[in-house]
Amino acid sequence: MALTAQAIMAHEGEEIRQEITPRDAILYALSVGYGTDDLPFVAGPTPRIAPDMANVLCHPGFFMQAVGATWAGVVHAEQRVTFHDHLTLNTPLIARTRATAVVDKGEGRGMFTTFAREIRRESDGAALVTVSQTDACRFDGGTGQAGTPPEALAPLPERAPDQTLAIQIPERAALLYQLNGDTNPLHSDPEVARASGFDAPILHGLCSFGHAARAITRAHAGRLREIAARFTAVVYPGEALELDLWRDAQEVRFRLRVPARSVTALDRGLVRLD
Ligand SMILES: CCCCCCC[C@@H](O)CC(=O)SCCNC(=O)CCNC(=O)[C@H](O)C(C)(C)COP(=O)(O)OP(=O)(O)OC[C@H]1O[C@@H](n2cnc3c(N)ncnc32)[C@H](O)[C@@H]1OP(=O)(O)O
Numbered sequence: 001m002a003l004t005a006q007a008i009m010a011h012e013g014e015e016i017r018q019e020i021t022p023r024d025a026i027l028y029a030l031s032v033g034y035g036t037d038d039l040p041f042v043a044g045p046t047p048r049i050a051p052d053m054a055n056v057l058c059h060p061g062f063f064m065q066a067v068g069a070t071w072a073g074v075v076h077a078e079q080r081v082t083f084h085d086h087l088t089l090n091t092p093l094i095a096r097t098r099a100t101a102v103v104d105k106g107e108g109r110g111m112f113t114t115f116a117r118e119i120r121r122e123s124d125g126a127a128l129v130t131v132s133q134t135d136a137c138r139f140d141g142g143t144g145q146a147g148t149p150p151e152a153l154a155p156l157p158e159r160a161p162d163q164t165l166a167i168q169i170p171e172r173a174a175l176l177y178q179l180n181g182d183t184n185p186l187h188s189d190p191e192v193a194r195a196s197g198f199d200a201p202i203l204h205g206l207c208s209f210g211h212a213a214r215a216i217t218r219a220h221a222g223r224l225r226e227i228a229a230r231f232t233a234v235v236y237p238g239e240a241l242e243l244d245l246w247r248d249a250q251e252v253r254f255r256l257r258v259p260a261r262s263v264t265a266l267d268r269g270l271v272r273l274d
Contacts, residue, residue: 020049020091022046050213051081054087060117067099072195076206078134078153078229079134079228081129092121102143104144110139112134165215169236171237199236208231229266242256
């Protein structure tokens with residue numbers, strides 16, 4: 001059956017419940033680069049929770065594939081996370097994901113779908129985090145448009161970055177990151193990666209995003225209110241990355257580059273701090 005914007009908008013993910021156990025929090029932190037320099041996040045019976053862990057909480061799984069998009073063409077294109085309150089351990093959370101926009105580039109030319117969820121505390125319904133994800137469906141298109149896409153993230157400042165930090169992605173990064181729930185074989189199986197048009201399994205976009213979030217929150221103190229970025233090129237496990245940062249008051253803009261291939265993997269990055 002043809003994939004239509006209407007059918008995508010009508011698709012309702014299940015309501016998903018989840019609690020963050022200490023083990024979940026430590027595993028997430030380890031999978032996005034936390035280590036011996038970040039003991040509060042990776043040790044002890046009551047670890048701190050990396051705020052961007054919201055990305056993997058109450059996740060609907062493969063939303064676009066569930067509505068009938070072509071598996072091999074789906075890549076993560078953009079992520080936006082807004083924090084309303086702290087995440088805490090062992091607290092039942094609940095969320096349901098819905099599509100909010102379909103942007104069609106035309107038959108055979110691809111399309112973007114944005115879907116979002118508000119993660120709430122089950123006991124009192126308090127909204128803790130809003131997570132909005134945009135997937136690019138490169139092998140679909142001709143669906144028609146629907147909904148209102150998020151306002152485009154602003155381009156980065158033109159001046160030179162205020163700071164550049166090195167990030168080394170471990171060879172095993174994708175194999176570890178999948179344990180947060182994203183077992184998409186695009187990140188582990190060379191044949192699946194080739195069928196999707198890549199030389200080798202690629203890193204989960206949210207793993208690069210988590211590495212960037214860790215580096216930014218270490219470099220700039222303050223409570224994270226919002227973090228967003230576009231995924232503009234793939235990252236391969238094992239690559240050496242550079243994170244460029246621009247700071248203006250409580251706003252940090254960022255981009256994550258792969259210098260060896262002269263590409264920008266995360267672009268138009270935005271962090272708001274309290
Ligand atoms: C627990 C279960 C979890 C389940 C999650 C499952 C998903 C994961 O497993 C999958 C992944 O993690 S994939 C890895 C991460 N993603 C990537 O590596 C994608 C890299 N980016 C690309 O390939 C292209 O930029 C691409 C394809 C994104 C866009 O390229 P083009 O189509 O060539 O677009 P372009 O010509 O550059 O721009 C044209 C207009 O398209 C829109 N647009 C482009 N990039 C966008 C983006 N990233 N987000 C939103 N919109 C975007 C814009 O309208 C753009 O016009 P303008 O630039 O003027 O705004």
